[in-house]
Amino acid sequence: MRSWTKRRGMLSKVVCNGCGRELKVENGILKEGCFEGKQVFGYFSSMDGQEHCFDLCEDCYQKMIARFLIPVTKREQTELDG
Ligand SMILES: [Zn+2]
Numbered sequence: 001m002r003s004w005t006k007r008r009g010m011l012s013k014v015v016c017n018g019c020g021r022e023l024k025v026e027n028g029i030l031k032e033g034c035f036e037g038k039q040v041f042g043y044f045s046s047m048d049g050q051e052h053c054f055d056l057c058e059d060c061y062q063k064m065i066a067r068f069l070i071p072v073t074k075r076e077q078t079e080l081d082g
Contacts, residue, residue: 001055018060033058 003013010028015021024031035056041047056064065072 002053014055016057016060017054018056018063021057023055023057033061035061035064 001015001017002011004010005012005028011025011030012028014023014025014030014034016023016034023034035058037052037054037056040051041049
């Protein structure tokens with residue numbers, strides 16, 4: 001769950017939806033690993049027209065993918081954009 005400052009629209013707060021922990025944000029920049037989930041469900045979904053957003057800290061992300069039957073696809077990124 002993300003909050004932004006009203007005046008400048010700067011990222012002010014990120015809370016993990018899984019465990020409720022507040023992640024480290026400094027000067028509008030998220031300073032730790034976070035999974036940002038965002039999905040708009042369309043016509044073929046029972047949730048048609050809904051947008052779902054959530055954030056997970058690394059611990060909660062690891063727990064989520066540990067339940068997958070098929071592991072996530074991993075690729076090495078040469079350039080990280082933070
Ligand atoms: Zn968490």
